[in-house]
Structures are given as structure tokens and as C-alpha cells.
Amino acid sequence: MRQAADPRGYDIDALRRRLVPERDGERSTSIPELADADPDLCAIALALPDGSVRSSVDGDVPFSIQSAVKPFLFALALADTDGAALDRVGIEPTGEAFDAIKLESGTGRPPNPMVNAGAILTCALVDGDDPDQRTARIIGGLSAFAGRPLEVDDGVAHSEHLLGDRNHALAHLMRDEGTLTITADEAVAVYARACAVLVDAESLAVMGATLALGGVNPATGQRVVSSRIARDVVAVMATCGVYDGSGRWMRGVGVPAKSSVSGAIVLSAPGTLGAAIVSPPLDERGTSVRGRIGAEALSADLGLHVFG
Ligand code: GLN
Numbered sequence: 001m002r003q004a005a006d007p008r009g010y011d012i013d014a015l016r017r018r019l020v021p022e023r024d025g026e027r028s029t030s031i032p033e034l035a036d037a038d039p040d041l042c043a044i045a046l047a048l049p050d051g052s053v054r055s056s057v058d059g060d061v062p063f064s065i066q067s068a069v070k071p072f073l074f075a076l077a078l079a080d081t082d083g084a085a086l087d088r089v090g091i092e093p094t095g096e097a098f099d100a101i102k103l104e105s106g107t108g109r110p111p112n113p114m115v116n117a118g119a120i121l122t123c124a125l126v127d128g129d130d131p132d133q134r135t136a137r138i139i140g141g142l143s144a145f146a147g148r149p150l151e152v153d154d155g156v157a158h159s160e161h162l163l164g165d166r167n168h169a170l171a172h173l174m175r176d177e178g179t180l181t182i183t184a185d186e187a188v189a190v191y192a193r194a195c196a197v198l199v200d201a202e203s204l205a206v207m208g209a210t211l212a213l214g215g216v217n218p219a220t221g222q223r224v225v226s227s228r229i230a231r232d233v234v235a236v237m238a239t240c241g242v243y244d245g246s247g248r249w250m251r252g253v254g255v256p257a258k259s260s261v262s263g264a265i266v267l268s269a270p271g272t273l274g275a276a277i278v279s280p281p282l283d284e285r286g287t288s289v290r291g292r293i294g295a296e297a298l299s300a301d302l303g304l305h306v307f308g
Helices: 012-021 068-082 116-125 133-148 154-163 165-177 184-195 201-212 227-240 241-250 287-303
Strands: 043-047 053-055 195-198 257-258 262-267 272-278
Touching: 012 043, 043 201, 053 195, 053 201, 068 116, 068 133, 068 201, 068 257, 068 262, 116 133, 116 165, 116 184, 116 257, 133 184, 133 195, 133 201, 154 184, 154 241, 165 184, 184 195, 195 201, 201 227, 201 257, 201 262, 201 272, 227 241, 241 287, 262 287, 272 287
Parallel strands: none
Antiparallel strands: 043 053, 043 272, 257 262, 262 272
């Protein structure tokens, strides 16, 4: 077996140079801001248990977090409900696209927190009496995961809210089932803002590391969520984080992760490190093409596959 490289000396820019020539994939067209994203953006970052963060060129370029926010929304919902969020959202993979109009049969719950229905619901479970309070709680929580203050891109949030017809449909469906207890519009408004939070690869890697390392942010030393919550979230990332590509992802990359339509992927290698890769062109499942290739290479080079 090949000797794993030490992440502290790993040549991240060399990995980036391997990814840049990859030209496959298309940017999301769901909102104008994503359709206009720079297709050449390509960044990789690693966040290590000693608190250090190492990144490639572009590691500090901002982008909207999109669905890479979902593990963290789930974590905050678990924290704010003392774990009762697990009664309100399923944890089984769907084998379907991220925005499939599908709820659990019998219960009317969203199938899992990594698809849109589930994340709209977890937005409604965090503390707060109205959308502004819930948004503030989410931004505060995400900032603790990242170890720096994060902000919403208001233009992206506006587009998400205006153009997110399937998300409105999912929220109305859950409202009808009785599983969503705030109004559909309020829930989508919070979710749209959560997806529009600006991060960079470095911050996203720290967020992934905080989950990978038992809920303690390695850069700030702050406990953000309990180790039990961190474990639960990483387990669901492993089974559901790449939607209908989750099985292929776990075989090939073997690191719990969450993909997103901005081309960002957050990875949580249990007990080892957090990583982020961003590159906007996506494959047919909404996963960054360079992100998937880069994650496979990173996993192989650093020996991160959870099944050895
Ligand atoms: N904001 C996007 C949406 O709701 C997030 C989807 C994604 O990143 N897969 O459609």
C-alpha cells in the first residue's frame, strides 16, 4: 500500500494544477449569480487538528456556501432541540436529486437533512421567533464553525428566494403534512439566506474540521456542538451528503462530505482533518467536477478513505 503523505507538508498547489485542466461540467443556472460564477475558480484548503489552515491559490476567494451549509444547519437544529430534530427529519438516503419533491411516506417528514426539503425544515428548527432571529442564530452558529464572522450575500439570498420555486413547493407540502410548523415563506426565506452565506475554501475547511474533530473548532478552540451531534452529522454526510451520488462518492473518495451547486464541497475526515474544494462547473448530479476529482486525489494522497 502507498505511504500516505503528511497533510502539513502536502503540496496543495500541485493538486490544484492537476485539476485546472479539467474542463467538464456546467455551472448551475438556478440563479444568475451562479450562472455568472467564475468557471476557472479552483481552490483547495485543509484545516488540521493543530488549528493551522493550508490552502492553494484562490483559497480566500468568496463564494456562496449553498448546500454545503446543510450539515451545519442540521447540527444547529440538533443543538437547539436537544436532539429532537431527529424525530422531525429522516436520515435515509433518497437516491434522488437534491430538490426532488419527495417526503417520507407515512410520516410526511423530509427524507434527510442533506436534501432541500430537510434543510428547509432544519432552518425552522433552530432557535428564534421569526425569520430574522432564526437567520441571526444561523449566521452566529456558522461563524462559530468557521472561526470568523460570516455574512449573507443579499443579492444571492434575494435570487434564491425569488427563483426557488421548488423550495417553496417543498415547504408548502411539508406545511400541509404538518411537519413544517412555521409558514412556508418564512422557512424558505431563512433557507435562502443560509444558502447565500459567503465563505471561502479556508473557512469552509475549518467548518468541516470542526465536525470531523468532535465539534471543537481547531482554530479557535471553541466547542461549537457536542461530540455526539458532530458524530451524528458526519454519519449523515457519509450516507446522504452527495445526494444520488453518495454511494459512488463513499466508494471512490471515502470521506463524509457535502456537495453544493456553487461547486463547493466540504469534507470531514473523522478524527483527522477538514477540507474544502471549490470549482463551479458541476456534473449531472450537481457535484463539482474538479471537486470530485480533487477529493479522490486528496483522499488517496493523504490516506483519508474511512474504509482504509
Ligand atoms: N440554494 C440551492 C437550492 O436550494 C442549494 C442546492 C444545492 O446546493 N444543491 O436549490
